[in-house]
Amino acid sequence: MPTIKDIAKRAGVSGATVSRVINNLPNVKPETREKVQKSIDEMQYYPNSLARGMRSKKTNSIGLVLADITNPFYAETAKTIIELAGRHDYSIILCNTNNDLNEQHKYIDVLLQRKVDGFIFASVHCKDPSLDPVIASKVPCILYNRRMLQNDHINYVVLDNELGAYMAVEHLYNLGHRRIALVRGPNTFSTGRERFNGYLKALKSFGLKYDEKIVLQGKYSEKQSYDAAIKLISSKDRPTAIFASNDLMALSVLEAVISSGLRVPEDIAVVGFDDIEIASHSAIQLTTISQNRNMMAEIALDSLRKMINKESLQLPVQVVLKPMLTVRKTCGSKNPTSRN
Amino acid sequence: MPTIKDIAKRAGVSGATVSRVINNLPNVKPETREKVQKSIDEMQYYPNSLARGMRSKKTNSIGLVLADITNPFYAETAKTIIELAGRHDYSIILCNTNNDLNEQHKYIDVLLQRKVDGFIFASVHCKDPSLDPVIASKVPCILYNRRMLQNDHINYVVLDNELGAYMAVEHLYNLGHRRIALVRGPNTFSTGRERFNGYLKALKSFGLKYDEKIVLQGKYSEKQSYDAAIKLISSKDRPTAIFASNDLMALSVLEAVISSGLRVPEDIAVVGFDDIEIASHSAIQLTTISQNRNMMAEIALDSLRKMINKESLQLPVQVVLKPMLTVRKTCGSKNPTSRN
DNA sequence: ATTATTTGTGTAAACGTTTTCAAATATACA
DNA sequence: TGTATATTTGAAAACGTTTACACAAATAAT
Missing domain, CATH: 3.40.50.2300 (Response regulator)
Incomplete structure (x- = not known):
């Protein structure tokens, strides 16, 4: 691989001049610049970014x-x-x-x-x-x-995850749901916490009582949400809606509902969070919280x-x-x- | 940010010795090694990979x-x-x-x-x-x-894209389909070409005749496939099956079929290619060609x-x-x- | 024509490593 | 104890750039 020196030699100039050409610095005679550029092209020279980084600290x-x-x-x-x-x-x-x-x-x-x-x-x-x-x-x-x-x-x-979660629950509430389950994200993630808080806040503001039996843990993007949903579905006091803490989890919840022979939204409503591309697919049509x-x-x-x-x-x-x-x-x- | 010299000075050795420690080279007295390592930890030293790359050419x-x-x-x-x-x-x-x-x-x-x-x-x-x-x-x-x-x-x-496409068509044929459409990928991609060839090969081997009216272009991962599917669906001699050149296109085809009020697979069968994660979702259940x-x-x-x-x-x-x-x-x- | 200024170019040091070579020290063997 | 050998260490060059500085050549101002 040619270096700046090879270019310099071929163009009959010094390395400094080649450098000036590469970096488009002023004070290079047009014909010199052209001569150098020609050598660069002919030799397929690619300035070594390691060396540049060393000097320029970037x-x-x-x-x-x-x-x-x-x-x-x-x-x-x-x-x-x-x-x-x-x-x-x-x-x-x-x-x-x-x-x-x-x-x-x-x-x-x-x-x-x-x-x-x-x-x-x-x-x-x-x-x-x-x-x-x-x-x-x-x-x-x-x-x-x-x-x-x-x-x-x-x-x-x-x-604003808290607000997002609040909006999701509010939407469900407005549609008549009173027993709203949450498949939540981990407490170790701010999103998991904040969305949970938004859920709580909404419950309180709509006068619904918090029932820990319908708040289950579902790791993000894991099939653990599937199991959580199955558990919710088969509980004796089945929730009418499930709010999942992200779309991937909501997809798993949908899987669980479908595989249980129930219908969405007639038997169970589902909301997600994130609005990933597939959420808008006609076979999915997931209601969700979007963000830019x-x-x-x-x-x-x-x-x-x-x-x-x-x-x-x-x-x-x-x-x-x-x-x-x-x-x-x-x-x-x-x-x-x-x-x- | 500390350099190898800073470490050397603090540990009271030369840069060469520090280098030997960093690279786990032999011939360093255990206590020296320890002393150097201590300095490295204390000063939060991270060897500069640019400089290393310059020397080692990697x-x-x-x-x-x-x-x-x-x-x-x-x-x-x-x-x-x-x-x-x-x-x-x-x-x-x-x-x-x-x-x-x-x-x-x-x-x-x-x-x-x-x-x-x-x-x-x-x-x-x-x-x-x-x-x-x-x-x-x-x-x-x-x-x-x-x-x-x-x-x-x-x-x-x-x-082996040709084989994959062949298998897809073969599957449809075995299920009784005789009018099989293709939403194909671009000719400028080997996958587009090869899958098309596999489609042709299968038609020939099953005695089906090639009808260019049901072979439409759908750019990979673009909604152009949607339009192609709509066109196929609304044609007078509607195909009973659509083979899409990849799963993303198949998803669009599904969209088109659903939005036309037709059912999959009763009215139209669909096969994809790739087996992306979502293809196995219960709301999708896409038959497709998998690869490891x-x-x-x-x-x-x-x-x-x-x-x-x-x-x-x-x-x-x-x-x-x-x-x-x-x-x-x-x-x-x-x-x-x-x-x- | 002389001086001052601008423009164009080259030399050499620096960036932070690795590695060769030589030197110093330690160990083994007689 | 002396020599041969092995181990441990350091000095310095090299990797390929950028840039400060010096200087030469060209141009402008007087």
Whole structure:
């Protein structure tokens, strides 16, 4: 592979001049520039980004650490972030933690060695010591989708999950449901907690009493939600509606309901959370809580870029976006949200 | 950020010795090693991988260039590859081309500058000049899922798409279907071509005549398939079955059928290709062609690693895996493939 | 024509590692 | 004890860029 010196030699100039051409710096005679460019093209020269990074102390890379790329929620996020990052010449190093703190710890180690310019974490645990080295390193960093419990000074972009959950339950209540079950996410995730709190808040505000027998645990994106739903369905005082803490769980709940020979929404209504692509499919038609994922990703990346470039920016960045209720068919409403 | 010199100074040794400790090289006195390690821990030192890469001529990174991360097929692939790569200390730089040759060209440029140790392409076009620089660079490279038309010496792992398509049509034929439509993928993708050929081959072998009126184009993962299905459904000589060239297209076909008020499989049978996760959902139950994606990813990565490490390996690597028919409900078969 | 300024180019140091080579120290063997 | 050998360590060069600085050449101002 040719280096800057090879180009310099062939073009009959010094390395410095080649560098100036590569970086489009001024003070290069047009004909020199042309001569150099010709050599670059002819020799298929690709400037070594390692060497550049060494000097300039910037790698133009961002570590994207996410929970599960096969969850459409994250896939859609990753797509947007890769796209936006690319426009600003950043590459994305993708890490998939499966919500495992050990995995995350290892990936953080690697990314710190790779001297990434910034981190995006989607999604952290409420209490997440694996992030300590990142914070200590002072490398810019922002949380996405889930936030931490303490750590008041850390940047994040999240949804108002409490409000989202409230809206979901409110919708069910307005449709006449009085016994509303929750298949909730883990307490160790802010989303799990906050959506649970929204559920509680809604119950209270509508005068429904909290019944712990119909609040079951379903790990995110796991088939544990299926079992939870089966349990709910077969209980003697069966709920008329199930609110699942995310769409993947809602899909599992749907599976359970269907396989039990019950109908949605006639026998049991179902609401999800996230509005992943498949939720709108005519065979699914899941009523769910939507969020503007593109905006969320955009805010995360823009903030990160500003931190990296030391542009002025009110720190910490702590953005809480508003959710939307998207009504489809799984709750039996007569007024589905119109398609865009 | 501390460097190797800072550690050396604090531990009272030379940089060389620190390097030996970091790399677990022999010939370091145990107490020295300990002393150095202590400094490393205390100072939160992370060896600069750029500098290491400069010397060792290895970046321990692999460029994964894929068509669309929001297509579960690719998301599942990415997950496996990231996981396997991590085990061998490789990081993945993820690029998302949206099947756009220009995008791909830009990403390749970036990856060549980043001096990735290898490339995985999922998925290329039949004719794909954007790959020329990669081939010229001699950086190890393997194609995944789709291959190129000429270029006989390039490595790939693909499925026997022709056979898969044949099996899909055969299944429909055995269920009594005689008028089988195809919503096909682009001719510019090997999968589109090969699956089309398999379709043709099956028609011929079962004595069915090819009718171009029921072979429509549907871009992969686009809603164009929806329109194609609508057209098929509303044609005067309506087909009794539709074979879609991948699952995402099959999902769109299902949408079209449902929204036309027809039933699957009673009025129209549907087969897909890929067996993405959602295909097995009880609300979908898509009969489809399955492939062992994990094995495919594993072969791709293992081969690539061997090329990188210059281990002996029969080149070119050109693996064609066998597909499987997974029978569910969308064709009306009484004998679904048993779940694992 | 002389000086001042601008423009264009090259030299060399620096970025943080790894690795070769040589030197110093420790150990084995007689 | 002396020599041969093995072990442990350090100095310095190299990887491929960018950039500060110096200088030469070209242009502008007097």
